[in-house]
Amino acid sequence: MHWILGIALTIAVFVILKQWGALSAAKKKEAAWKAALVIGGALLLFMVLTGRVHVLTAAVAALLPLLRKLPVLLKFWPMVQRMTGQKGADSDAQPGSQNHGDDAGSAGRSAASTGSMGLNEACDTLGVKPSASREEIIAAHRRLIQKMHPDRGGNDYLAAKINEAKSVLLKHCQPDE
Structure with a gap:
């Protein structure tokens, strides 16, 4: 052969x-x-x-x-913006232009990036009850992060959510005596 x-x-x-x-x-x-x-x-x-x-x-x-x-393709960008109804950066500098859509979008992005995960979402992410002990939270985090870590086929977003859920739950967890 x-x-x-x-x-x-x-x-x-x-x-x-x-x-x-x-x-x-x-x-x-x-x-x-x-x-x-x-x-x-x-x-x-x-x-x-x-x-x-x-x-x-x-x-x-x-x-x-x-x-x-x-x-060559960038020459067509203003035409694409006009066709889709988006306002370009040039329209922001003009007096009297209103920019309501962009403000709402940036506020949504900043809220998402600040890590405002609630207790229920954190519990759902790690698969534990709100009354879980510190050891249960750490064990659930370890189990999930081993599966979803970017080095093992997961992605950065999932790993960040798992880490955020752990920190939220550990803040709400009562310290063991």
Whole structure:
């Protein structure tokens, strides 16, 4: 089986090199870029399939070649804002412009980032009762964080919620004597 793959690879390399020699300098440069992108994409796909690279990281890496097109795409941004009805940063500086939607959005983001988790939500997150002891809270936290830690296939958001739930419950927990 290996010798068949070797022969096929040798024939492919021979055909590619023969066609490469017939190309002009400009076509060679274009073909080199295409070959680099195809080889890079194939390596990225291989690494995703073997579990060496996370899918989101691969998606970001696949979008990197499109950064060359970003200046062209940014020309269309004001048109996209007009079509969606969003106000741009320029409209904030104009006198008399009202910005009610942005204020509500930033208030919602700041409330979410301050960690205002309630006792019931913390209990639901860790799966304990509000009357749980300190040891039960710590054991539940340890059990969940081992499953949801970013290094073990979880994500940062879940790990942060579990940690926040632990701190909320430990603040409300009566100290053991």
